[in-house]
Amino acid sequence: MVNDIAIVGYAQSPSWRASELTEPQFLFPVISEAIERAGVERREIGFTCAGSCDYLSGQTFAFVMNLEAVGAWPPISESHVEMDGAWALYEAWVRLQHGDIDTALVFGSGKSSPGKPAEIYPLQMDPYTLTPLGADPVSLAALQARAMLDAGKITEREMAEIAARSRKSAIGNPYAQVSGDDDPEALLKEPYVTAPLRRHDLPPISDGACAIVLATADKAKALSKRPVWIRGIDHRIDIHQPGMRDLTESPSTRLAGKKAGVGDAKVDVAELSATFSHQEKLLCEELGLGDDVEINPSGGALAANPVMAVGLARFAEAARQIAEHGKHRVVAHATSGQALQQNLVAVLEGD
Amino acid sequence: MSSQAAAVIGIGQTKHKKKRDDVSLPGLVREAAQRALDDAELNWTDIDAVVLGKAPDPFEGVMMPELSMADALGANGKPMMRVHTAGSVGGSTALVATHLVQTGVHDRVLTVAYEKQAEGNAQWGLAGGRSGGMGAGGIFAPWMRTYINKSGAPEDIGWKVAVKDRQNACKNPYAHLHLPDISIEKVKESPMLWDPIHFLESCPSSDGAVAMVLTNEAGAKKAPRKPAWVLGTAMRSELGTFPGRDTVRPQAGVECAHMVFDAAGITNPREQIDIAELYVPFSWYEPMWLEGHDIAGPGEGWRMVEDGSTQITGDFPVNPSGGVLSSNPIGASGMLRFAEAALQVRGEAGEHQVADAHVGLAQAYGGAAQYFAMWVVGSSLDAVGARK
Amino acid sequence: MTDTKQPDSKQDEAVDPNAPITGMDYFMKLEYHELICPVVREFADALMEKRLIGHKCPKCSLIYSPPRGYCPICTVQTTKADEIEMQTRGIVTNYTVVTPVQYYGQEETEPFAKVSLQLDGGGNLSLQDLPGVPVEQVRSGMRVEIVWAPDGERHVDDVTNRSWGSAEGAIRGWKPTGEPDADPSEYSDKVF
Numbered sequence A: 001m002v003n004d005i006a007i008v009g010y011a012q013s014p015s016w017r018a019s020e021l022t023e024p025q026f027l028f029p030v031i032s033e034a035i036e037r038a039g040v041e042r043r044e045i046g047f048t049c050a051g052s053c054d055y056l057s058g059q060t061f062a063f064v065m066n067l068e069a070v071g072a073w074p075p076i077s078e079s080h081v082e083m084d085g086a087w088a089l090y091e092a093w094v095r096l097q098h099g100d101i102d103t104a105l106v107f108g109s110g111k112s113s114p115g116k117p118a119e120i121y122p123l124q125m126d127p128y129t130l131t132p133l134g135a136d137p138v139s140l141a142a143l144q145a146r147a148m149l150d151a152g153k154i155t156e157r158e159m160a161e162i163a164a165r166s167r168k169s170a171i172g173n174p175y176a177q178v179s180g181d182d183d184p185e186a187l188l189k190e191p192y193v194t195a196p197l198r199r200h201d202l203p204p205i206s207d208g209a210c211a212i213v214l215a216t217a218d219k220a221k222a223l224s225k226r227p228v229w230i231r232g233i234d235h236r237i238d239i240h241q242p243g244m245r246d247l248t249e250s251p252s253t254r255l256a257g258k259k260a261g262v263g264d265a266k267v268d269v270a271e272l273s274a275t276f277s278h279q280e281k282l283l284c285e286e287l288g289l290g291d292d293v294e295i296n297p298s299g300g301a302l303a304a305n306p307v308m309a310v311g312l313a314r315f316a317e318a319a320r321q322i323a324e325h326g327k328h329r330v331v332a333h334a335t336s337g338q339a340l341q342q343n344l345v346a347v348l349e350g351d
Numbered sequence B: 001m002s003s004q005a006a007a008v009i010g011i012g013q014t015k016h017k018k019k020r021d022d023v024s025l026p027g028l029v030r031e032a033a034q035r036a037l038d039d040a041e042l043n044w045t046d047i048d049a050v051v052l053g054k055a056p057d058p059f060e061g062v063m064m065p066e067l068s069m070a071d072a073l074g075a076n077g078k079p080m081m082r083v084h085t086a087g088s089v090g091g092s093t094a095l096v097a098t099h100l101v102q103t104g105v106h107d108r109v110l111t112v113a114y115e116k117q118a119e120g121n122a123q124w125g126l127a128g129g130r131s132g133g134m135g136a137g138g139i140f141a142p143w144m145r146t147y148i149n150k151s152g153a154p155e156d157i158g159w160k161v162a163v164k165d166r167q168n169a170c171k172n173p174y175a176h177l178h179l180p181d182i183s184i185e186k187v188k189e190s191p192m193l194w195d196p197i198h199f200l201e202s203c204p205s206s207d208g209a210v211a212m213v214l215t216n217e218a219g220a221k222k223a224p225r226k227p228a229w230v231l232g233t234a235m236r237s238e239l240g241t242f243p244g245r246d247t248v249r250p251q252a253g254v255e256c257a258h259m260v261f262d263a264a265g266i267t268n269p270r271e272q273i274d275i276a277e278l279y280v281p282f283s284w285y286e287p288m289w290l291e292g293h294d295i296a297g298p299g300e301g302w303r304m305v306e307d308g309s310t311q312i313t314g315d316f317p318v319n320p321s322g323g324v325l326s327s328n329p330i331g332a333s334g335m336l337r338f339a340e341a342a343l344q345v346r347g348e349a350g351e352h353q354v355a356d357a358h359v360g361l362a363q364a365y366g367g368a369a370q371y372f373a374m375w376v377v378g379s380s381l382d383a384v385g386a387r388k
Numbered sequence C: 001m002t003d004t005k006q007p008d009s010k011q012d013e014a015v016d017p018n019a020p021i022t023g024m025d026y027f028m029k030l031e032y033h034e035l036i037c038p039v040v041r042e043f044a045d046a047l048m049e050k051r052l053i054g055h056k057c058p059k060c061s062l063i064y065s066p067p068r069g070y071c072p073i074c075t076v077q078t079t080k081a082d083e084i085e086m087q088t089r090g091i092v093t094n095y096t097v098v099t100p101v102q103y104y105g106q107e108e109t110e111p112f113a114k115v116s117l118q119l120d121g122g123g124n125l126s127l128q129d130l131p132g133v134p135v136e137q138v139r140s141g142m143r144v145e146i147v148w149a150p151d152g153e154r155h156v157d158d159v160t161n162r163s164w165g166s167a168e169g170a171i172r173g174w175k176p177t178g179e180p181d182a183d184p185s186e187y188s189d190k191v192f
């Protein structure tokens, strides 16, 4: 049996195309805001966990400097995953299950602006067979989209509609980088970037950060009038070699969703880390989310894609739907690797 | 509290070498993982989740390698995590796996850590690709000098640790360095790398991996071999650079030790701990950590080295495996400490087994001596109590 | 960031075509272009005017140079209002003599020293150079003063968000003042 853990504070930075601030500099106010909104004292926090990536910023031990934004003095109990901040949240959720501490701080941050994604991300693939081919995210996503089109699981028009809806939803979201009122017909007239993907099917390149404060049940009730309960959380990984996967499916998402209990009751909203338009449809299928579920009211990853924070930001946006917009049951999703290789799914609920 | 007992029931490591050109990266981790599974007499399908740890990705040029290693580690369809807390990562990774079992989230977790230093260039990585890199020793050398000045330790203490760990390594078939002819004279005469650190007082650069299978009480009872029970865990971090920081005795290290002692019910570490595997990449760190973790009093750490207490036959053996000074696959070095402490309390350490080892301490540190991970393992759940 | 190895001229030497292939070299080159953050830009601008600046935390009075824009101890942000000009004389508090190992991009071939400094009037710098001082003469307690690069030659091209404190284009290093060494009590608890 797992104990209920709640989100009691969350904050995000804007999503910038290129921030002139260093990662610890833009993390600093985000962490402070999340702690302040949770109403806890910084020194009360029992565990801290971060997610970031050396290769994004091109610096070994990049995460060490991020500790400065936490204020790790006097010393703190702390850990770091070289993964999206959503997995830092998972590690903290596990740590809170012990019951000996009652609050945890998690954050994710990344600066994608200094490097070139098409050069960096091939290093994330099998170093012997795929890295030398320069297997980059857009090409792999394009293969996935092509497979879905060929299988009749999506149309280019649906992809454009997903992009247009995401951009429209992002209007008024202060954390979004891309927003606008676009006609899907007009989007479909744009040239391909990497066929069958057009500009609108791709995420922006973003710098940004997100921080969340978690608390155990008693503490959450004491801290917050509207704690956001994590009712289920699970993550799974699939085979790495894209050639050995059916790219039109995501068994890891399906299984994680089942374990997290997505289908156990009606879902009001889902915040999905679909960094390419076609992935939203694939994720909805695997999670069993129907037309009655509002998808990515924030605009999602197509509107802001601060890598290493974008998955955790889905938790912040999902929590906002419950705490600020009165929604009851919201799904948050994060992904890692290319073409949805690894996926984390959580179900959040209000009281 | 929803915390239950956790135990190590399987341990595997590779032969550590300068260059494991006989295996790929996934081949290296699978070798260690398969040995851990064999030790536990389990199959890949018995494992619920995999937790992988390693030091910075730029060391091998593979970004987030858990993604491409998922296949080799049988992780498909399972939860997989990747931990990175600098040099302490091997320890932190084992602790994340332990917490998954203790909280009942999973029944059997495989945890693996590795580094394949020959695949890239760690010195280049540490220097961030720039000229004039300090190397890890360059960061730590001034702090060792300060320790020597403050404690009044004679200069041969560092040489003694270097000799002891290499002699211990000769009893460990997995150790990278086997230097049967090591001597005080040879250490002293070896080139000075970072004053006061001589070449033979420094860790090698190794390829290697280590893996453990952790399970709960029910799983441990079914295990074919003696389990090592996890009696306490602790992680502690502090800022690496700020004016006035005590770099010789970092506060995070002091607190981490007290947390793990408290968790394990240890009130007198020197008496109640039978064997310690401490992260000693440069010889002076043995006395520095003995004092920095309040095992020895101020200025007493080097005396434990001098009087032979930390030898394999002493009353407080440190690094009977040969330690980081004899094998340093960076990301795995911390987990090797954790695994070696577990081997000792299981009585499975072979030639480097310490007699009557029932309570073992393992420690890993990283960054600018600012990240700490520790556990205490025992031959039974009341191993510490039985020691009182 | 550039990878470790460059194609090696030795590869032109005759190789046995029947030898088994046991590995392959894969060379990669990644380029990163990072914007200089505002507080480091101010630090660099001051260097061009032969001024060494830092931020003094309004809460704990610790001085950070180059400025970071925050005090990580107090977790408060610092701004231009917290800027102070630091003295350019100080004491060597500790040092490292590095025997360089070779890797791609390494230009050092002989042992070199890097020192930590405590500046008169407050503030600390790490990873500083003492050009012209033989490494065996480097010691804690030495009193030193700054050596600016001459007008016209001074530049801050090497100042980045990551080069905390080192700025060889503007600060050639530090030279002994010739005064008697400081008493260890003045610096012995400051060993970073």
Ligand SMILES: [Zn+2]
Binding pocket: C057, C058, C059, C060, C061, C062, C071, C072, C073, C074, C075
């Ligand atoms: Zn302050």
